[in-house]
Amino acid sequence: MIEDEAAFYRFLREEDPAALEKMVATYANRLLRGAFFLCRNEPEAQDLVHDTFYQAFLSLRNFNGDSSLYFWLYRILRNIYLNQTRRKRKFFSLLASRRASWLDPDVAGRDAANRIGIDLAEAISRLPLKHREILLLRYMDGYKIHEIGEILGVSPGTVKSRLYHALRKLKRNVFRTPGLGRRPEKENSHEM
Numbered sequence: 001m002i003e004d005e006a007a008f009y010r011f012l013r014e015e016d017p018a019a020l021e022k023m024v025a026t027y028a029n030r031l032l033r034g035a036f037f038l039c040r041n042e043p044e045a046q047d048l049v050h051d052t053f054y055q056a057f058l059s060l061r062n063f064n065g066d067s068s069l070y071f072w073l074y075r076i077l078r079n080i081y082l083n084q085t086r087r088k089r090k091f092f093s094l095l096a097s098r099r100a101s102w103l104d105p106d107v108a109g110r111d112a113a114n115r116i117g118i119d120l121a122e123a124i125s126r127l128p129l130k131h132r133e134i135l136l137l138r139y140m141d142g143y144k145i146h147e148i149g150e151i152l153g154v155s156p157g158t159v160k161s162r163l164y165h166a167l168r169k170l171k172r173n174v175f176r177t178p179g180l181g182r183r184p185e186k187e188n189s190h191e192m
Contacts, residue, residue, distance in 0.1 A: 009065045015057075024053055027073055030141065034074055037136040038081050040125050048084075052077040071151050078133075078152075085129075123173035131166035138163060 011019035031052055035045035055076050056063075063072055124132060137148045148159045 005069075006065070009063065009069070012060050012069075013063065015060065020057065023056075023069065027070055028053075030070065031073060031077055033140065034136055035077055035081070037132055037140070038078070038129065048077055048081055051080050055080065067150065071147075074151055120174065123170060126173050127166060127169055130162055131169060134159065134162045134166050135170070 008019060008022070012023060028049060031049045032045055035048040035052075036042060039045055039048065052073055056073055059076070063069070124135065127135070133152070134148065137143045137151060138145075143151070145156045145159050145163075149156045152159070154162075
């Protein structure tokens with residue numbers, strides 16, 4: 001983490017190479033995880049992170065430190081993703097039906113824990129973007145409701161509502177996924 005944020009922000013605005021490297025080293029993995037959660041495609045997620053750092057570099061003079069650097073970087077990443085998605089939607093109606101290759105259920109040699117993780121990821125991948133994003137920010141990044149609202153530009157009430165619906169839909173998706181969340185068979189009460 002960054003000890004003296006005010007000094008670090010000053011070095012960033014001055015485009016100090018060491019500060020830029022530290023920014024990338026500090027936030028690249030978190031942004032990659034967030035990008036992957038949004039687009040569900042590793043090469044595309046890597047491109048999003050690269051584009052985010054490039055855009056951040058161009059806009060560093062506008063960063064005033066009112067929010068955390070990660071908030072600012074995530075907003076840039078999210079805006080790039082949403083703009084790209086809007087453009088793609090105009091040309092490719094099949095984009096929504098794409099499925100990430102790492103979710104292939106026929107890969108041999110998975111142990112049970114790995115299988116559950118993949119099945120859970122598949123259940124999450126069927127959620128709409130606004131719900132996947134809420135789950136990422138709340139449970140993977142650990143942000144509080146009001147912080148998520150700041151990042152997404154929505155009210156805390158909207159965050160709570162989206163979180164509630166995301167968890168509800170995830171529960172339904174989990175029970176639809178073969179091998180995950182199967183309800184136990186009811187025991188026959190007549191047998192002893």
